[in-house]
Amino acid sequence: MLGYISIQDDFQTMLKAYKYRIYPNREQQVLIEKHFGCSRFVFNWALALQKRYYAIFGKSLSRTKIQSHLVKKKKKKKAKFSWLSEVNSQSLLNALRGVHTAFTNFFKGQAKFPRFKSKKIPQRSYQCPQHCTANFAQGMINLPKIKGIKTVFSREFEGKIKTVTISKTATGKYYASMLVENNEVVPTPTTIEPSLTVGIDLGISHLLVLSDSSKVDNPKHLSKASQRLSAQQKIFARKQKQSKNYQKQKLAVARIHEKVRNQRLDLHHKVTYKLICENQATSYAIEDLGVKHGKEP
The missing domain is CATH 1.10.287 (Helix Hairpins)
Incomplete structure (x- = not known):
């Protein structure tokens, strides 16, 4: 179903969001849960690093520096973070982006100080920023590390998939929210009468x-x-x-x-x-x- 419509003024392209119910099998559910856990872990790890840096210097680390720290930890032999390689690396980088955005909004006075994500909250999500495809004929979507997820497409779309957000509700239902870029003409603002x-x-x-x-x-x-x-x-x-x-x-x-x-x-x-x-x-x-x-x- 259609979720929302947004417009990018820089490129004059329209983005539409579609949300579909997905039915992953047992193996796919395990991989999705790993993505949930790893994304939450990376977010909390980056937030703790930012808090220590902020307490000492009164400012935040750049996203590039945090990303380099994570990459080094994953590449070390027998590293504690080596298990993070089991999931999509772009999803982990997106979690780092979330911490950077939270701190940016905090310093601008637009949000409160970011908080850690709890493992006890049943609603979970993670984002795949690239390499995602949809097959309407077979009724499935393909994500990095997870292929052939059964999907109920309530409506089809045309355009390039920008991001896919996989979420899980408190009742255990899985959904995929797709942000699609198409070639539709940007609507012109109407005159208020x-x-x-x-x-x-x-x-x-x-x-x-x-x-x-x-x-x-x-x-x-x-x-x-x-x-x-x-x-x-x-x-x-x-x-x-x-x-x-x-x-x-x-x-x-x-x-x-x-x-x-x-x-x-x-x-x-x-x-x-x-x-x-x-x-x-x-x-x-x-x-x-x-x-x-x-x-x-």
Whole structure:
């Protein structure tokens, strides 16, 4: 399915993201889990190195220096890092890029100080920045180190695959998000006309209130699932940690949360599609209130 559209102003090329459900076999799952673990390890190792350097000198190491440190450790005979060679090296370099970006945003005041990635978090992901292909006829994708992963293509695309992000949900489902560069013409910005502009206000009793007096009801998916969720969480709290029943009940709770999330995403897609396709508006005005904190950002 189509995830989002972004535009690169420098090259005037359009990028589209497609997200597909994948079904790796047992061997492929092991390799994917290794990529998850190695990417997390490299991220935490680079972050620890950056923190020590920052504590001493008050600035961050360059990405090139960190990358050279990692390469040296992997090449040493009987090195502790030699097992990192079992996974795609470009995915590890992308983890280093993530640390560099996090520190850059921190120094710019755009983000908080980066934190270590926990092994206990069930949601995991890693990125393949190159050498990825999709075969629509056979229904599979090929990644570095992992070939022939069964994929359900909800729609086909044309263009060059820039990156592929493999992710795993808390319920154990695997997905592949593909960023594709195509030759579509970059849309030109439209002129804002008041008569063709729809104002959107976040409501209290309704999800949205539009300037044409129409309203979008809030189905309150979480409230409807709260009774079932509360019962499952009470059962989960009584389970002994690290037991099989603990893991089973943890999965049951995660499934309820995942269903609520999917219901919300489905509603968002339907509402945005209706706003775009079922009226003559060419622009939309949305309030910039920080609803979560109850104040303007």
